[in-house]
Amino acid sequence: MTPYGLQVEQRTQPLGLDEPHPRLSWRLTAERRGAAQSAYRITAAENEQDLDEPSRLIWDTGRQDSTENLLITWEGPALRSATRYHWRVESWDERGTPSGRAQSWFETGLLQAAEWTAVWIGRDPRALPPINPPTDDDLDTPGPAEAPLYLRREFQLPSRPVRARLYATARGVYEPRLNGARVGDLELAPGWTEYHHRIQYQTYDVTDRLHAGDNVLAAIVADGWWSGYVGFDPRRPARHYGEAPQFLAQLVVDLADGSRQVMATDDGWTEHTGAIRAADLMMGQYVDARHDLPGWDSPGACGDFRPVAILDTAPGPLTAEPDAPIRVTTETAAVAVHRRGPDRFIVDFGQNLVGHLRLRLHDTSAGQRVVVRHAEVLTDGELYVENLRRARATDTFITAGRAIEVFEPQFTFHGFRYAEISGFPGELTEADVTARVVHNDLDWTGRFACSDPLVNQLYANIGWGQRGNFIAVPTDCPQRDERLGWLADAQVFAPTATRNADVSAFFARWLRDVVDGQDTDGAFRDVAPVVAIDREGAPAWGDAGVIIPWLLWRTYGDRRVLERCFTAMVAWVEHIRRHNPGLLWERRTGNSYGDWLQVDAETPRDVLATAYFARSTQIVADAAVVLGRAEEAARYRALHASIRRAFIDAYVGDDGSVKGGTQTAYLLALGFDLLPADLVGTAVAHLVADIRHRGDRLTTGFVGVPLLCPVLTDHGHSALAYALLHQDAYPSWLHSIRHGATTIWERWDGWTGRDGFQSAAMNSFNHYSLGSVGDWLYGRVAGIDQSAGSVAYRELILRPTPGGQLTWARAEQQTARGLVACGWSITDDRLTVTVTVPPGSTAVLQIPTTEPGDVRENDVPAAGAPGVLGAEPTAAGLTLRLTSGRYTFTAPA
Secondary structure: OEEEEEEEOOEOOOEEEOOOOOEEEEEEEOOOOOOOEEEEEEEEEOOHHHHHOHHHOOEEOOOEEOOOOOOEEOOOOOOOOOOEEEEEEEEEEOOOOEEEEEEEEEEEOOOOHHHOOOOEEEOOHHHOOOOOOOOHHHHOOOOHHHOOEEEEEEEEEOOOEEEEEEEEEEEOEEEEEEOOEEOOOEOOEOOOOOOOOOEEEEEEEOHHHOOOEEEEEEEEEEOHHHHOOOOOOOOOOOOOOOOOOEEEEEEEEEEOOOOEEEEEOOOOOEEEOOOEEEEEOOOEEEEEHHHOOOOOOOOOOOOOOEEOEEEEOOOOOEEEOOOOOEEEEEEEEOOEEEEOOOOEEEEEEEEEEEEEEEEEEEOOOOOOEEEEEEEOEEEOOEEEOHHHOOOOOEEEEEOOOOOEEEEOOOOOOEEEEEEEEEOOOOOOOHHHEEEEEEEEOOOEOEEEEEOOHHHHHHHHHHHHHHHHHEEOEEOOOOOOOOOOOEHHHHHHHHHHHHHHEOOHHHHHHHHHHHHHOOOOOOOOEOEOOOOOOOOEOOOOOOOHHHHHHHHHHHHHOOHHHHHHHHHHHHHHHHHHHHHOOOOOOOOOOOOOOOOOOOOOOOOOHHHHHHHHHHHHHHHHHHHHHHOOOHHHHHHHHHHHHHHHHHHHHHHEOOOOOEOOOOHHHHHHHHHOOOOOHHHHHHHHHHHHHHHHHOOOOOOOOOOOHHHHHHHHHHOOOHHHHHHHHHOOOOOOHHHHHHOOOOOOOOOOOOEEOOOEEOOOOOOOOOOOHHHHHHHHHHHHHHOEEEOOOOOOOOEEEEOOOOOOOOOEEEEEEEOOOOEEEEEEEEEOOEEEEEEEEOOOOEEEEEEEOOOHHHOEEOOEEHHHOOOEEEEEEEOOEEEEEEOOEEEEEEEEO
């Protein structure tokens, strides 16, 4: 048994941590069955070699008899700023035998506000040059007063440093540079948060980038979310937080003689405009290479740079970036280039993605104008851009006239599969253009595959939708004039997101914005950070502030995020209760979107709202139990019982019908346990009848769709769930794939053969909400789940569900405890089930077979196989209790 995947605060080797009591975790793997951790020991030192010197350890837990490997709180000495700590974990197996060890490190940032000597700097409008009459170029750029900042500071060092760290952030987005080269590989730093409450800073190791003598620290700073366009409110399209970008940085250099030098942003910095004449996340970037500033970020004289203005002397609410940053994670080559005119081309990348282009030009003459426009789909061979609304999604490059020029915008991002490139000199080939994919660089921890290529494409579409919409916040869409952190979209998709990737730190950080956006009456909002929509959160939207913290507890064992959110969770439930004393949520429902984008159905809004009121109240009660708040647990359990009774009395008929009679109405009542036990069967029958009546077609919108296949499967109708999965007529998941979708569409009817495109007012082709079916692909098709009382996959329920047109399916997840895998295949009427249970976990495996007595493992009856703790025949097959290990069972199909 071996520890691996060591993390601190749910990150691997974080640089710049500012949590005073960080939590340490590791996963476990083993070759033999039955392996489990019985004890661990954590040791820590400030020098890696000291981990082998007991006298030089700064923390030693000693051997701790414990099976736990998740989020162990640091109990060593108080952490010091700007210090790297090395740590090692040793484990003992269930027999008490030393079994393995692994080590890693983390580094603290600046832990005290007083350690910041930097001040916020920006452009001084009094130092700007005179304005000349505008030219045609000025139609596309806002002018020198609003162009991105090119900032520089020259300094001298007496010798090469032994250690150097750059701590930097912006009100806007920035790219740091040092001695003529970019520092790091982060994109769109520092990301987007509720800036009035929290601005993230990044930490860079720049030890090897400095030298004795003259050095230059520099940065380019653009509007970003701070002062650029965000959202769709035409009355407030931009400048939500400030008028112009600002920069704050502190370079801390330690020298061999023990001395330290600090170069911070101050009035000694200078600024200029450069080649980037304009940059906006939604509108695009405008670059005029004729305005390049050769050597501007290197030592030496640098022309007429102007003094900066000190805009704020207080650093403000700075926090170290707590989750994975935004990066370019992959590149996608063009699959086709189509000429559309003398110098105009349409490029197809074969995949709807999010990021920007890298364009290579040869033998240009100065002043040539190359324009790149982006779109998700084509119409009659041309870009379809009406659905972008006000977002121009246009990048412009004016050439300098060099043998080779590379254009790659860095302060914008677009959602696109196709790009129109006009003004390109010569013949554009696939080798000249590359799409660079940008998103938060999360560890991708899950994988699903099956025998149906269309279902595999659906799974791929779900993954690409998650990548493209996890940019700083979980956005609704990445292409049009919106890109907001919608709460309902996030909460319905979050279970699928946790399957695909490690989103623990990402969601924990975003939940701070959700809580910060809560109003004084306890209402969460529809979006976080709060932009464009300032109304109280709607049912299923505001409830994300309760649902997602609970999900993070269940999935990752993150008790701390539950503690931090609990007061806000209670306030949300009390907000609803206070304004709805009859316990039917009919008042103060905000925008009350209902089952957003449902088709051919109208789920009553009060039914949906009250169901979510019950669900949030139940979660608050359960969270109170976890947190040891017995009185509150009892109070909210009683409130939940009362809401449930009110729901039944108001909305449930004696025949098991639910008001509205829609699929979503039944799914909410069944999925949230809001029906008397004796009416569950008839309610299921009503749901099934509606689906059958519609030719095995769904009507669910954002709210109903995550419950659809799970509820059917849980109530014995997996065949119908599979029929919906394989359905390729509108409305269905495969309808979009049959028409070329490579991401999840916002609407079931984004395009249909009968009506063409839906209204351009709202028609995204990259929205993850309807991809919430991914949780069911992992959880029931392949079969990976956990028991109701389990945390972080300690007690697995493995329920592979053969069916539909599939002959095999499998999935795996790197859970917080280790690798979990489950899969099945059918060949010649013989079912094979393979499972992997990580050390320390147990599993209940349900094998669907008509002959439970004929289930075997390596030609041994399953009940007698090593690692099998028990076997129980059932009407559905054979249920096995397993200890950790890898297993392969066969049975009659």
